[in-house]
Amino acid sequence: MNRWARLLAAVVCGVAVASVYAGQPVLEPMGRDLGVPADALGGLVAAGQLGYLAGLVLLVPLGDVLDRRRLIAAHLALVAAGSALTAAAPDAPAAFAGLAVAGLFAVVVQTTVAHTAAVSPDAERGRDLGAVTSGVVIGILGGRVAAGALADVWGWRSVYLALAVLAAALAPLAFALPPAPARPDAPRYGRLLRSFGGLFVQPPFLGRGLVAFFLFASFGTLWSGMALPLAGPPRYLDETQIGLFGLAGLAGALGAARAGRWADAGHARRVTGLALALLLASWAAIGQLPWSLPLLVAGVIVLDFAVQAVHVSNQHALTAAYPDRAGSVIGGYMVFYSLGSALGAAATAALYDAAGWTGSAVLGAAFALCALAVRTIGDPATARGPRPSGRPAPCRSTPG
Template sequence: MIRQTDIHTRSAHTTYTQDSTTPIHPTSPGLPAPLMLLFAVACGLSVANIYYIHPMLNIIAADLHMDAALSGSIITVTQLCYALGLLLLVPLGDMLPRRLLITGQMLLSVICLLCTAMASGTLTFWIGIGMIGGLAVVAQTIVTAAASLSSPAQRGRTVGVVTSGIVIGILLARVIAGLLTDWSGWRSVYVCSAILLLVVAILIYYYFPVKERSVSASSAQLSYGKLVLSTLQLFRDLPILRNRAVLAMLIFAAFSTLWTTLVFPLSAAPFIWSHSEIGMLGIAGLAGALAASRAGRWADRGWMHRTSGIALALLVLSWLFMWQLYDHVWWLIAGIVILDLAVQAVHVTSQSMILAARPEAGSRLTGGYMIFYSIGSATGALTSTWVYAAYGWNGVCWLGFGYSLAALLYWGWTRIYSGTV
């Protein structure tokens, strides 16, 4: 149980420099474990909202009378709105108290979830799901807040643990959505999510450290427009941000390619799986959560480049396993485990590296980086449904393999010529 006195005690022993949002912890071992766990749960629930749809994609498309080849556009709309939220909402974390910003966005998400559950047509559903996507960026504000509340020596571990919540939320979203869809319909998924998110928002508001950190002097002097513009300037100034953002775009295009189309072959002959069974495959990807936590520790030890190279090679390898789906489903499961482990290892390593580059601009760094994550996810969703409609599962595997190989080659090229990735 989280004790208010623990958090207040920790806040009292935390000091800040005038121009930095990064706390200096002379004695504190880092963010209290109960609060770190609460942050991880909040991240998982927030991000899950944009992934519930994956095992339900075919039934929602049928309910909304949408062509299967265009069903990926639902996910694309969600991810594009997510990218818009990263650009317009996440930078506010460097300007406003994160406690109010986080709880406010979570409460708005609750309203949007309930509206989506009551949607009666395609347009209203797209508006609702788009708003959910835009507000799900609160998870990135939480990650940045957790990093700023941690000691510099344990920032990577903290980012890894909190990001594990995101990974678990992404994967269990498919399990929960599949089970609830078979039990009581797809609308019940969004109602249950709204209830859980409301409870967590109340807990976040109550237990978030009151003295979270002082707003940096440089951020306080910026207007909102200049704050958003400064995100673009960070791309100009930091090669590590540019390179890691491109990697995020490629690896999450591969990630989305798999999870967007998986429902189609598994719900058809010879498998004819239920939505519950398809959703249960999310459990196979929980190895990614373990990789997220471990990768953070490796980043703290300075093994970022080694971790990235190995993980990207595994990402390419994963598609060779999943190519054998029609030989045996265990090949698919092995490929899912490897793919999720690889993607999350690169993702956590990237976040640890960019947050260390400019701690005082943590929210803007995270927002800018995650815009490319969202672009990659949207691209993977849209292209994979087109490719599946035309070329089937083999075409999807070629597409995912291509995205993964491009990421590995890009990492190798930047290591040779710039040494920054």
């Protein structure tokens, strides 16, 4: 993976994941235009998320059977089709269908991550994963800022039109990525799906997955709940102003791109523990939102730094432990990500009504503490997955 290939893979990930998250800042005008009641606006987000969850199980494992570059190109084209359908939707059912299709094939992100792990030398895998995963962060956080700005000028449909054009333009460029080594002994797709569930009872995978579940529950608590107190008294910030907080998160997350290099150098286990401790500490600053925006910004930067550092470390360790099943492992790992994010989003909304932002901050800190406890007690960092018979350990660094 040279610099151009890493940049291309990062852009692919950013555009694809934005098709799932970019609609969040424009839900109100989108629902008003399509005739979706206010109490059903969450369904617009859920349509993409449910499609994404189905894709993790059904589509990502295909990368362990087929040429991933062809899959990346095809899935990007279908993301473009789903985004275009959403942009042109005359009514709510058409929009729901478009969002579901875009979400289903947005799992091209995980296929790209698995391809990156497969073509990277052992000593550079962490660096490459860190760079590519930065594209995901830009898509999630930066996409919200861009979507708000586009919608203010040209309306919410312009957001999905722009995503459709970008995805369609990127599709043929997927073949510029370096080819992966041949896999003559690749399992059949049906057999791969049948064995998919078995991953969830293997200690190395389950440990990492549980850390990711609580990690992204804490992440979801912040990013799904923060708009509530910022939009209310005494600040009354609008959507564009709230979206700008994504820049603080972006700065923190991109700063953690070096976590991959630390993993390559053998420091990943130490970095994972430190990052989870920082995640817990960040909530002390985030909890000051009602009284201090500077402390909130500092907490957001630290939280996103910690989340990205652990996320890169998890993917580095799992792709090293299961080199022949990178697609399935990344897809399964991201199931924990999706469920954790959904839990954080749902729980923070419910708790905010009862206990205000203090309750949400305690919830986010509790999720962070659970992630740290799993990491400390279960010690998934030291667990190792099965190695192919007769092959040396695939990674020199200590997974962390």
